[in-house]
Amino acid sequence: MIGSSDPKNPKGLVLFDFNIIYLSIQSISGILQWLSSSCALARLGENMAFLKLVDSCEQIFTLLLFKKNLKMANIRSIMSTLGTEKKAEFGSDVLNEVLDYLAGEKWSKLRHYLSPLFTTAKLKQMSDVMSGSTSEFMNDLKSECDENGRLKIDCRKRISTWLIDLFALTTLGIRLENAKNPDNKFAEAFREMMGEKDEYNLLYSLSLSFPFLSRFAPTFNDQPTKLIESTFRQIISSRKQQTGGVTQNSKDFLDHTKEFKDLGIGENTIIAQAINFFLGGYDTSTTTLSHLLLALADNPECQEKMHDEIMSVLKRQGNSEINHDTIHESNIPYIQACIYESLRLAPPFTRPERICTKDWSYKGYSIKKGTHVMLASWAANRTSREGVGHNKLMPMPSYHSFFEMEVLGSIRGLLNPKNPQGLLLFGTLITLSVFNPFLGIFAMAITIVLAQARENYGVLEACGIPVVKPTLFLGSESNLHKTVVHFADVERYKKFGGIWGSYVGRIPEVYIADPELIRLIFVKDFVHFGDRKEADFGSEVLNEILDYLPGEKWSKLRHYLSPLFTTAKLKQMSDVMAESATEFMDDLKSECDEKGQLKIDCRKRLSAWLIDLFARTTLGIRLEDAKNPDNKFAEAFREMMGEKDEYNLLYTLSLSFPFLSRFAPTFIDEPTKLIESTLRQIISSRKKQQNSKDFLDVLVDLWGRVNTKEFKDLGLTENTILAQAIDFFLGGYETSSTVLSHLLLALAENPDCQEKMHEEIMSVLKRQGNAEINHDSIHESEVPYIQACIYESLRLAPSIFRPERICTKDWNYKGYSIKKGTRVMLAAWAANRNPEVYPDPEAFKPERFLPGNKGSLESYAFTSFGFGPRNCIGMRFAYENLKLFAANLAKEFRVVKRADTEMKYKKCLLLVGFSPLYVDLQAEAQREKLD
Ligand code: HEM
Numbered sequence: 001m002i003g004s005s006d007p008k009n010p011k012g013l014v015l016f017d018f019n020i021i022y023l024s025i026q027s028i029s030g031i032l033q034w035l036s037s038s039c040a041l042a043r044l045g046e047n048m049a050f051l052k053l054v055d056s057c058e059q060i061f062t063l064l065l066f067k068k069n070l071k072m073a074n075i076r077s078i079m080s081t082l083g084t085e086k087k088a089e090f091g092s093d094v095l096n097e098v099l100d101y102l103a104g105e106k107w108s109k110l111r112h113y114l115s116p117l118f119t120t121a122k123l124k125q126m127s128d129v130m131s132g133s134t135s136e137f138m139n140d141l142k143s144e145c146d147e148n149g150r151l152k153i154d155c156r157k158r159i160s161t162w163l164i165d166l167f168a169l170t171t172l173g174i175r176l177e178n179a180k181n182p183d184n185k186f187a188e189a190f191r192e193m194m195g196e197k198d199e200y201n202l203l204y205s206l207s208l209s210f211p212f213l214s215r216f217a218p219t220f221n222d223q224p225t226k227l228i229e230s231t232f233r234q235i236i237s238s239r240k241q242q243t244g245g246v247t248q249n250s251k252d253f254l255d256h257t258k259e260f261k262d263l264g265i266g267e268n269t270i271i272a273q274a275i276n277f278f279l280g281g282y283d284t285s286t287t288t289l290s291h292l293l294l295a296l297a298d299n300p301e302c303q304e305k306m307h308d309e310i311m312s313v314l315k316r317q318g319n320s321e322i323n324h325d326t327i328h329e330s331n332i333p334y335i336q337a338c339i340y341e342s343l344r345l346a347p348p349f350t351r352p353e354r355i356c357t358k359d360w361s362y363k364g365y366s367i368k369k370g371t372h373v374m375l376a377s378w379a380a381n382r383t384s385r386e387g388v389g390h391n392k393l394m395p396m397p398s399y400h401s402f403f404e405m406e407v408l409g410s411i412r413g414l415l416n417p418k419n420p421q422g423l424l425l426f427g428t429l430i431t432l433s434v435f436n437p438f439l440g441i442f443a444m445a446i447t448i449v450l451a452q453a454r455e456n457y458g459v460l461e462a463c464g465i466p467v468v469k470p471t472l473f474l475g476s477e478s479n480l481h482k483t484v485v486h487f488a489d490v491e492r493y494k495k496f497g498g499i500w501g502s503y504v505g506r507i508p509e510v511y512i513a514d515p516e517l518i519r520l521i522f523v524k525d526f527v528h529f530g531d532r533k534e535a536d537f538g539s540e541v542l543n544e545i546l547d548y549l550p551g552e553k554w555s556k557l558r559h560y561l562s563p564l565f566t567t568a569k570l571k572q573m574s575d576v577m578a579e580s581a582t583e584f585m586d587d588l589k590s591e592c593d594e595k596g597q598l599k600i601d602c603r604k605r606l607s608a609w610l611i612d613l614f615a616r617t618t619l620g621i622r623l624e625d626a627k628n629p630d631n632k633f634a635e636a637f638r639e640m641m642g643e644k645d646e647y648n649l650l651y652t653l654s655l656s657f658p659f660l661s662r663f664a665p666t667f668i669d670e671p672t673k674l675i676e677s678t679l680r681q682i683i684s685s686r687k688k689q690q691n692s693k694d695f696l697d698v699l700v701d702l703w704g705r706v707n708t709k710e711f712k713d714l715g716l717t718e719n720t721i722l723a724q725a726i727d728f729f730l731g732g733y734e735t736s737s738t739v740l741s742h743l744l745l746a747l748a749e750n751p752d753c754q755e756k757m758h759e760e761i762m763s764v765l766k767r768q769g770n771a772e773i774n775h776d777s778i779h780e781s782e783v784p785y786i787q788a789c790i791y792e793s794l795r796l797a798p799s800i801f802r803p804e805r806i807c808t809k810d811w812n813y814k815g816y817s818i819k820k821g822t823r824v825m826l827a828a829w830a831a832n833r834n835p836e837v838y839p840d841p842e843a844f845k846p847e848r849f850l851p852g853n854k855g856s857l858e859s860y861a862f863t864s865f866g867f868g869p870r871n872c873i874g875m876r877f878a879y880e881n882l883k884l885f886a887a888n889l890a891k892e893f894r895v896v897k898r899a900d901t902e903m904k905y906k907k908c909l910l911l912v913g914f915s916p917l918y919v920d921l922q923a924e925a926q927r928e929k930l931d
Pocket of ligand 1: 522546547548558727728729731732733735736739798799800803804863864865866867868869870871872873874875877878
C-alpha cells in the first residue's frame with residue numbers, strides 16, 4: 001500500500017487516487033476489493049526496472065529487474081565480484097544442501113574439500129572409465145542398427161540414460177541395474193526429479209509476483225527424489241562399512257570431525273554432493289551432446305572433418321582405441337572446436353546466478369545487497385563483437401533513476417492487451433464505470449490521454465541512451481516554454497556526456513555533441529540520416545524550402561542549386577556585398593552625433609541591412625525604403641520569423657497533447673503572403689541575364705523547367721523555386737545577424753581585439769594602396785585575426801543551435817541504437833564548448849583560430865554550419881559577407897559597451913533569439929580627433 005502512495009511512483013499514485021475516489025462513494029466490500037488489488041499492484045510495480053550496463057571489459061549487459069532478479073545478457077567480472085547464489089528451497093533436506101546453493105563459509109570450505117575430486121590425476125584415472133563406457137555405448141547403438149546400419153534415436157533420452165550410468169560408474173563406482181535400458185528406473189527417476197516433463201506454467205509466473213501462490217506449485221519432495229536419496233544413502237553407507245570409514249583422503253566425504261559439525265556439514269550434505277554430480281553433469285552434458293548431434297546432422301561437412309581427424313589420430317597412434325591421449329587438443333582440435341561451438345550455442349545452464357551479499361557499485365550502477373544477478377548465457381554467448389563495447393561517452397545513470405524510469409514507463413502500455421497490469425487497471429476502470437458511469441468515463445478518458453502522452457517512455461533507454469528524466473505526462477521538457485534551450489544543451493552535455501535523449505512531449509529525440517558521433521551521423525552514415533523532420537508551415541510555398549525536403553527531391557534540388565555557390569559566382573557577388581557593407585558604414589556614420597557616436601539595437605540594424613543585402617544578391621533589386629530599419633519588407637521578414645514571439649505554455653502542452661497545436665499560430669499570415677507575392681512577381685517577370693551578379697538567373701532558369709517531365713516527376717514546381725528564394729533570405733539574414741550581434745558584443749567587451757582588427761585591416765589597405773575593402777582584402781592570408789574573430793563568434797553562438805537529422809534506417813554504434821524515425825539533434829552550443837578542444841570554453845579567444853593554432857582543432861567540434869552532404873549550402877557566401885562586414889567595421893568604428901548593454905536570450909526553438917542588444921558605435925575618424 002505504501003508503494004502505491006509513494007510520490008516517486010506516479011502509477012501508484014494514480015491508483016491510490018482512484019481508490020480514494022472510490023472509497024468515498026462505494027460500499028465496504030468494494031473498499032476491501034479495491035485495497036487488495038491496489039496493494040497487490042503496488043508490490044508488483046515495486047521491483048520493475050530495466051537496466052543497461054556497460055562493464056570495463058567492453059561488454060554490454062542487459063539486465064532486466066523483476067522481483068529483484070537481475071537477468072543479465074553479458075557479463076565478465078561481475079560474477080566473481082558478487083557473492084553467493086540464491087538460497088534454494090527444494091523442499092528436501094538433502095537437496096537443499098547441494099553445493100550450488102550453499103552460502104558463505106560452508107560453501108567455500110566444502111568446495112575446497114571437494115577439489116581433490118577434480119585434480120588432473122583423478123581425471124586421468126576416471127578417463128579410463130569414461131572411454132570404456134563411451135565405446136560400450138557406441139557398440140550398443142551399433143548393435144541396434146537395422147540392416148542398413150541405421151538407427152533412429154531420441155537424442156536426449158539415449159544420451160541421458162548412458163550418462164546417468166556413466167556418472168554412477170565414475171561417482172559411485174557401481175553399474176546401475178538394467179543400465180542399458182533407456183527407461184530404467186534410476187534414469188527415469190533422475191529425469192522426473194529434474195522436471196524434464198514439466199514446463200513452466202502460468203501458476204509459476206504468477207507466483208513470482210504473488211508468492212503465496214507458490215504453495216500450489218510442485219516441489220522436489222516427491223517419489224523420484226526419495227528413490228534417489230535412499231539409493232545414494234545406501235551406497236555411501238555400505239561403502240563406509242567396507243572401508244571402515246577410513247580412506248586415503250583425510251577429508252573424506254564421510255568425515256565427521258568437529259570442523260564439519262561446526263560448519264553444518266552432515267551426511268545429508270555429503271549425499272547431496274553425490275546427487276549433485278549427477279544433476280550437474282548428466283543433464284548439462286546431455287543438452288550439449290544433443291545440440292552437437294543436431295548441428296552435425298545439419299552440417300555433414302563438419303562430420304566429414306571430425307571423422308578424418310579422429311581416423312588420422314588413431315592411425316598415427318597405431319590402435320583403434322580412443323583414450324585420454326587420443327583426445328588431447330593437439331590431436332583433435334577440430335572435434336574440440338565443435339564441442340566448444342555446441343557449448344557456445346546451447347549453454348545448458350541458461351542463467352548462472354549470483355546474489356549480491358554486499359552493496360556493489362560500478363561506473364554509476366549500484367547493485368543492492370540481496371539483488372539477484374543472472375548471467376543470461378544464451379544471450380552472452382551470442383554477443384557480436386561489432387556494435388558492443390564500453391563507450392566512454394556514456395555516463396551511467398544510477399540504479400534508482402532506471403528503477404523510477406521503468407516504473408513510470410510501464411504505464412504506457414496501460415491499454416495494451418499484452419500488459420496484464422494495464423489491463424487490470426483498465427478492468428478496474430470498467431468496474432468503476434459500472435458503479436458510477438460518469439466518474440468511470442471521466443477516469444477512463446483521463447487514463448487514455450495520460451497513457452497516450454506516455455506512449456513512448458522507455459524507448460530511448462532501451463536503445464542505451466541516457467535520458468533527461470521524463471515527468472508524469474509532459475515528457476522531459478515540461479518547462480520548455482521557460483527554457484533557453486541552447487543553455488539547457490550545454491548543461492546536459494556536462495551531465496550526460498556526448499549523447500543523451502529527451503522525450504519532447506511524447507516524442508523521443510536524441511541529442512549529440514561528441515565529435516565522433518557527429519562525424520558518423522552527419523557524414524559517414526549519411527544514408528541512415530539523410531533527411532530532416534518534415535515541416536508543415538501551413539504554406540504551400542514555405543513547405544517547399546530545401547531545408548525540409550526529403551530524399552531524392554532534396555538531393556536533386558540541392559544539385560540544381562549548386563551553381564549558385566561556385567567560386568566564380570561568389571566572387572561576382574562579393575562586389576555587391578562589399579558595396580553594400582561600405583554603404584551600410586556610411587549610413588551609420590551619417591547618423592552619428594557630433595562626437596561621432598551612435599547607439600544601435602544590433603539585431604534590428606543588422607537584420608534590416610542584411611535583408612536589403614539579400615534582396616540585392618538573391619533578386620538583384622533594392623528594397624523600397626531600404627535604409628529605414630522599419631521598412632515594410634524587413635518588418636514582414638521579422639514577423640514571419642516570429643522574432644517577437646517566444647514559445648509559450650500552449651506550445652509545451654501541444655507536444656504531449658498534439659490536438660492543442662490547432663490553437664497555435666502558423667506561418668499563414670499577412671507578412672508571409674506579402675513576401676511570397678513580391679518574390680513571385682520579381683522572379684516571373686525577370687528575363688535571364690548574362691553574368692548577373694545575383695542568384696536570380698539560376699532561379700529563373702529553374703523556374704523555366706518546372707513543366708519538364710523530370711521536374712514534374714520530382715514534384716518541383718514554381719512554388720518550390722520561389723521557396724528557395726525565400727529560403728536564402730531566411731537561411732542567411734537571421735543567422736548572419738545573430739553572429740554579427742555576438743561579434744559586436746564580444747568586441748565591446750574586448751577593446752584589445754578591436755585594436756588588433758583595426759591595425760590588421762589598415763595595414764592591408766595600406767599595402768593594397770586603396771581605401772576600398774574588397775574580396776582580395778579579406779583573404780585569410782591578409783586578415784587572419786579578423787577571420788579568427790568571426791570563427792570565435794560563430795563558435796560561441798551558432799545561430800542554428802540544433803542542426804538535425806531524421807534517422808531513415810535503424811542505426812547501431814557501440815551499444816547505442818537509433819531507431820528509424822527518431823530525430824537526432826546536434827547540440828551545437830554544447831559541441832562548440834567541448835573543453836577538450838577549447839580550454840576555457842566560454843571565453844572569447846580568437847587566437848584559437850589563428851592559422852598556427854587552427855590546424856590542431858578537432859573539426860567536428862566546430863559545428864556552426866553543420867556537416868556532410870546536407871551542411872549549410874550558403875556557408876562560403878556567409879563567410880564572405882561576415883568578413884566584409886567585420887573588416888569595414890574595424891576600419892570605421894569602435895564598438896563601445898553601454899550601461900544597458902546586455903544579452904538576454906529568448907525561449908526559441910530553432911534559431912537563437914534575443915531581446916534588443918544595444919551598443920554604441922564610435923566613428924574612428926572622430927575618435928582619432930578626440931584622442
Ligand atoms: C552565419 C550564417 C549562417 C549560418 C551560421 C548557417 C548555418 C546553417 C546550418 C547549421 C545549417 C544546417 C546544416 C546541417 O544540418 O548540417 C544550415 C543549412 C542551410 N543553410 Fe545556412 N547558415 C548561414 C547562412 C546561410 C546563407 C547565407 C544561406 C543562403 C544563401 C544559407 C542557406 C542554407 C540552406 C538552404 C540550408 C539547408 C541546406 C540543406 O538542407 O541542404 N545559410 N545553415
